[in-house]
Amino acid sequence: MTAHDDDRIGRARVTDNPELLAYYDELAKLDAGALWTVANDIEPWYPQPKSVPMLWRYEQLRPLVHKALPLVTGDEAGRRVVMLVNPGRTEVSAAVGPLYTGLQIMGPGESMTAHRHTAAALRFVHEGTGAWTIVDGQKLKVGPRDFAITPSGTWHEHGNEADDVPVIWQDGLDIPLVNALDAGFYEIHPDLHQTPGKVINSSVLSYGGNLLPSGMEKWTRPYSPVFGYPWEPTYQALLDLAKAADGSPYDGVIMEYANPLTGGSAMATMGAHMQLLRPGQATLAHRHTGSVIYTAAKGRGVSVIAGRRFEWREGDIFCVPSWAWHEHANLDQSEDACLFSFNDFPVMRSLGFHREEAYTENGGHQPTS
Ligand code: 1HN
Numbered sequence: 001m002t003a004h005d006d007d008r009i010g011r012a013r014v015t016d017n018p019e020l021l022a023y024y025d026e027l028a029k030l031d032a033g034a035l036w037t038v039a040n041d042i043e044p045w046y047p048q049p050k051s052v053p054m055l056w057r058y059e060q061l062r063p064l065v066h067k068a069l070p071l072v073t074g075d076e077a078g079r080r081v082v083m084l085v086n087p088g089r090t091e092v093s094a095a096v097g098p099l100y101t102g103l104q105i106m107g108p109g110e111s112m113t114a115h116r117h118t119a120a121a122l123r124f125v126h127e128g129t130g131a132w133t134i135v136d137g138q139k140l141k142v143g144p145r146d147f148a149i150t151p152s153g154t155w156h157e158h159g160n161e162a163d164d165v166p167v168i169w170q171d172g173l174d175i176p177l178v179n180a181l182d183a184g185f186y187e188i189h190p191d192l193h194q195t196p197g198k199v200i201n202s203s204v205l206s207y208g209g210n211l212l213p214s215g216m217e218k219w220t221r222p223y224s225p226v227f228g229y230p231w232e233p234t235y236q237a238l239l240d241l242a243k244a245a246d247g248s249p250y251d252g253v254i255m256e257y258a259n260p261l262t263g264g265s266a267m268a269t270m271g272a273h274m275q276l277l278r279p280g281q282a283t284l285a286h287r288h289t290g291s292v293i294y295t296a297a298k299g300r301g302v303s304v305i306a307g308r309r310f311e312w313r314e315g316d317i318f319c320v321p322s323w324a325w326h327e328h329a330n331l332d333q334s335e336d337a338c339l340f341s342f343n344d345f346p347v348m349r350s351l352g353f354h355r356e357e358a359y360t361e362n363g364g365h366q367p368t369s
Helices: 019-028 058-071 176-178 202-206 231-244 345-350
Strands: 054-056 081-084 102-105 115-116 121-127 130-137 136-141 147-150 158-159 167-173 186-188 255-256 271-277 286-287 292-298 300-304 307-312 316-321 326-330 339-342 354-360
Touching: 054 058, 058 081, 058 102, 102 158, 115 158, 121 292, 121 339, 130 147, 136 202, 231 255, 231 271, 271 326, 286 326, 292 300, 292 307, 300 316, 300 339
Parallel strands: none
Antiparallel strands: 054 316, 081 102, 102 167, 115 186, 121 147, 121 167, 130 136, 130 158, 255 271, 271 339, 286 354, 292 316, 292 339, 300 307, 300 326
C-alpha cells in the first residue's frame, strides 16, 4: 500500500481554482457534484473503516447495566439494553462496521413481549441462570456462555424465570447493515405473546451427536434449524479438536457455530465462533475484510489490534474493524482462554468481498506502541 500515493497518474489530483469552485457551486445548486472532488475518498486503495478498535470492560459496564433495572421496565424500554457504541459510528449505533451489540438485563420473573424484525439477532449469555427465549414458537433456556440465534423475521420474546438473580446477556444484531440497505421492517406480535410448543429446547434436542433427524418435515429456511448452542458441548468440542489438530495460526483452536444442514454459518448475515487459546499461546497477526465483535468467554489475554494492545478478561467485549491487523494471546500459562465472536463474514463471502492477508514482517507480530 505504501507504493500507492494519491497524486499518482490515474487518481484524482485536480487543484482548486476560482473557476472550478464556482463550477462546483453551480453543480451543487442542481444537487449534483464533480466526482473528482470525492473520488479518492469514496474509492480508497483499501478499506478505511470509520470504526476504531475498542474494548469495553465488563467490570465497568456491569454496574451501569444493573442501574437500568429500576430505572425503566423492560416493557417501557421495549428491551432494557445498554448498547456499545463505536466512537466512529455513533450516528448508526454500530459497535463495529455493520454490527450492533449491547448488554440486555432482565430482572427475576420479568418477561418481554414478542416482536419480529428484519435484523437478525444473536445472544451470548454473560450471567444469570433463568434466561429463556421463545423463537418462532420454540422455547429455549439459556445459561452462562450459551449462544442462541434469533434469525431475521422470526418472532421472539424473552424473560428470566429465576426468582433471585438478573440475567445479563449480550445481543448482537446486524441493524446497521439492514439500515444501510434500507431493508428494515418491524412488527409487534398481534397477541403480544407466542404460544410455545410444549418441548423446551426442541431444536437442540433434535440435532444431537452429529446426527440429522430423518422422517421429519424438510427444513427449508435460510438459517440453522438449531436455535441454541449450549456452552458445555461447545467447550468439549474445542477441547477435543485441540487434541486432534493444531488449529489456526491466527486464531488458535477455533470452531464455527454451524447450521448442521449446510455446514455454513447459523444465519445468512452473521456468523459466530468460539475459539480456544492454549495456555500461553500467542497467535500470528492477520487481517481480513469483515468486522468482528469478540467477547472474552473464559480466561484472560491480550489482543493487538491495529498496533494497539487490549488486555481482556472474562466478560470484556472488543472489536476488530474490517482490514485491521489483529492477533490474540492467552496471558495465563496454565489455563486455556476462550473467545466468543460474531461477524459479518457471511455477507462478505456471499458478495465476493472476502479477502485475507497474513502479517509477514517482524516474525508475524505487530509492533505495539
Ligand atoms: C431486539 O429485538 C432485542 O429482542 C434486543 O431482545 C436488542 C436492538 C435493536 C433492535 C432490536 C431483543 C435490539 C433489538
